[in-house]
Amino acid sequence: MKTRLSINGETHEIDADARTTLLDALRHHIGLTGTKKGCDHGQCGACTVIVDGRRVNSCLTLACMQDGAQITTVEGLGAPGALSPMQAAFLAQDGFQCGYCTPGQICSATAMLEEIRAGWPSHVSADLEAPARLSVEEISERMSGNLCRCACYPNIVEAITQVGEAETVAEAAE
Amino acid sequence: MIPFDYIRAESSAAAATEGCRPETQFIAGGTNLLDLMKLQIVTPARLVDVTRLDLGGVEETADGGLRIGALVRNSDLAADPRVRRDYAVLSRALLAGASGQLRNMATTGGNLLQRTRCPYFYDTAQACNKRQPGTGCAAIGGVTRNHAIFGASEHCIATHPSDMAVALRALDAAVEVETPDGARRLIPMAEFHCLPGDTPQIETALAPGDLITAVLLPPPLRGSHIYRKVRDRASYAFALVSVAAVVRIEAGSFAEVALAFGGVAHKPWRDAAVEAALVGRPADRAGFDAAADLLLAEARGQGGNEFKIPLLRRTLVAVLTEAAKGQMQ
Ligand SMILES: Cc1cc2nc3c(=O)[nH]c(=O)nc-3n(C[C@H](O)[C@H](O)[C@H](O)COP(=O)(O)OP(=O)(O)OC[C@H]3O[C@@H](n4cnc5c(N)ncnc54)[C@H](O)[C@@H]3O)c2cc1C
Ligand code: FES
Ligand code: FES
Numbered sequence: 001m002k003t004r005l006s007i008n009g010e011t012h013e014i015d016a017d018a019r020t021t022l023l024d025a026l027r028h029h030i031g032l033t034g035t036k037k038g039c040d041h042g043q044c045g046a047c048t049v050i051v052d053g054r055r056v057n058s059c060l061t062l063a064c065m066q067d068g069a070q071i072t073t074v075e076g077l078g079a080p081g082a083l084s085p086m087q088a089a090f091l092a093q094d095g096f097q098c099g100y101c102t103p104g105q106i107c108s109a110t111a112m113l114e115e116i117r118a119g120w121p122s123h124v125s126a127d128l129e130a131p132a133r134l135s136v137e138e139i140s141e142r143m144s145g146n147l148c149r150c151a152c153y154p155n156i157v158e159a160i161t162q163v164g165e166a167e168t169v170a171e172a173a174e
Numbered sequence: 175m176i177p178f179d180y181i182r183a184e185s186s187a188a189a190a191t192e193g194c195r196p197e198t199q200f201i202a203g204g205t206n207l208l209d210l211m212k213l214q215i216v217t218p219a220r221l222v223d224v225t226r227l228d229l230g231g232v233e234e235t236a237d238g239g240l241r242i243g244a245l246v247r248n249s250d251l252a253a254d255p256r257v258r259r260d261y262a263v264l265s266r267a268l269l270a271g272a273s274g275q276l277r278n279m280a281t282t283g284g285n286l287l288q289r290t291r292c293p294y295f296y297d298t299a300q301a302c303n304k305r306q307p308g309t310g311c312a313a314i315g316g317v318t319r320n321h322a323i324f325g326a327s328e329h330c331i332a333t334h335p336s337d338m339a340v341a342l343r344a345l346d347a348a349v350e351v352e353t354p355d356g357a358r359r360l361i362p363m364a365e366f367h368c369l370p371g372d373t374p375q376i377e378t379a380l381a382p383g384d385l386i387t388a389v390l391l392p393p394p395l396r397g398s399h400i401y402r403k404v405r406d407r408a409s410y411a412f413a414l415v416s417v418a419a420v421v422r423i424e425a426g427s428f429a430e431v432a433l434a435f436g437g438v439a440h441k442p443w444r445d446a447a448v449e450a451a452l453v454g455r456p457a458d459r460a461g462f463d464a465a466a467d468l469l470l471a472e473a474r475g476q477g478g479n480e481f482k483i484p485l486l487r488r489t490l491v492a493v494l495t496e497a498a499k500g501q502m503q
Pocket of ligand 3: 095096097098099100101102147148149150151152
């Protein structure tokens with residue numbers, strides 16, 4: 001089954017069995033192995049990529065269902081020498097140990113900050129209608145779909161806080 | 175996954191026609207169906223992708239309610255300003271479910287039709303009347319931590335895992351369906367999910383090929399909107415028990431009460447007698463306890479889930495206490 005995917009700004013056409021998940025298409029058909037497979041069942045977040053601006057689990061969608069979609073993987077966020085702010089913050093704050101969950105964490109966190117900017121509430125927001133805030137509690141709740149077996153959570157939260165605060169300062173200055 | 179044919183539906187009529195053929199499943203967000211297909215619990219020969227249909231958007235209805243398209247993602251619904259303002263119990267229930275990534279994929283229609291998380295349903299080596307009718311229920315007498323305390327049968331003791339559906343039940347929503355002959359019908363949430371009885375493989379009032387097109391909310395109910403979910407970890411876990419409540423208190427007494435319970439039955443559980451007993455009663459601890467007594471009088475544990483009975487009692491009392499506090503300051 002032929003599927004056209006725009007990945008990190010480049011168009012790819014793959015011809016794969018309909019059973020191919022987006023995750024397997026990225027890793028096996030396109031060779032982008034930054035995106036990781038942890039559980040293959042939506043339970044860990046290692047496979048998180050950004051599809052049409054939203055973070056999703058690439059293990060629970062079929063590549064053919066994403067025909068025509070714009071996909072960003074960890075490789076598309078930045079590159080060695082030109083890291084994205086979130087990638088740089090994970091390095092600066094030591095937000096990983098083995099690194100297996102990290103691409104998923106970084107994609108998830110990047111899109112999560114957009115959700116906060118759009119004003120989406122979370123389970124821990126006291127007031128559903130108030131503007132969304134950046135706090136440790138909010139970050140932990142909003143990132144609960146990304147497990148880290150090395151338990152680097154404190155530093156992951158630090159890294160996200162660093163980027164979130166820098167963005168807020170930049171916006172205030174504009 | 176076993177091989178299947180993939181068909182992208184271009185119209186709801188085409189989807190319904192395709193959906194009538196044997197061994198066919200619709201797919202929307204895919205977050206439940208693909209999980210089950212990978213484990214070969216569900217093995218469709220054909221998948222009909224409905225995500226390109228025009229079933230999105232949240233619109234106001236003539237009667238002052240809302241019409242939620244079947245393809246509206248759980249994250250969009252939870253963040254919709256009208257839902258946050260007027261149907262907070264629904265936003266809260268959605269936000270308590272799954273993860274940010276999954277809510278971005280999960281649809282309103284798919285969420286209603288998600289399958290049980292019974293471990294025996296998930297293990298194809300075990301007997302399960304829901305997965306393979308007539309084979310028995312290995313959960314009975316087994317590990318029953320997440321099973322039903324209301325409405326179970328000797329054939330199935332599974333629970334429905336959706337948080338969203340519990341809020342929709344409390345809100346008296348209705349599910350709009352397009353049938354294969356092109357007709358539209360409305361199924362009240364009260365009648366949408368079934369109890370297991372002796373046909374646990376039948377979970378809803380849908381017939382083959384029926385396509386969910388929308389969920390309709392009646393005009394908003396005033397009062398406190400609360401969704402309290404109790405689970406094994408603080409986030410990203412299914413409910414052990416949950417309570418969806420819309421409660422209005424006037425002059426210290428209950429004026430309007432809608433309560434639905436999750437994690438405790440094969441469908442979102444609601445008990446009209448409990449609500450009737452509360453209306454007109456002072457919003458005090460004696461009233462809360464009496465309501466819990468009434469609710470739990472018919473609860474039956476299965477061994478491993480006995481803890482749900484006191485847990486549901488405490489959760490209901492906590493929710494009513496919170497509602498009373500919120501409205502009597
Ligand atoms: C790790 C994990 C944790 C989760 N935690 C929670 C939780 O805490 N609380 C909770 O409530 N849920 C939870 N979920 C479940 C999640 O909410 C559901 O998987 C999701 O809502 C299903 O929606 P979908 O669009 O992805 O459905 P799909 O997987 O696409 O479909 C599910 C079913 O619905 C049918 N279907 C879909 N759309 C239609 C339609 N329009 N008409 C007719 N039939 C249709 C399909 O044929 C299929 O049978 C969790 C899931 C995972 C993987
Ligand atoms: S690999 Fe997709 S969530 Fe674990
Ligand atoms: S750094 Fe090892 S799993 Fe997260």
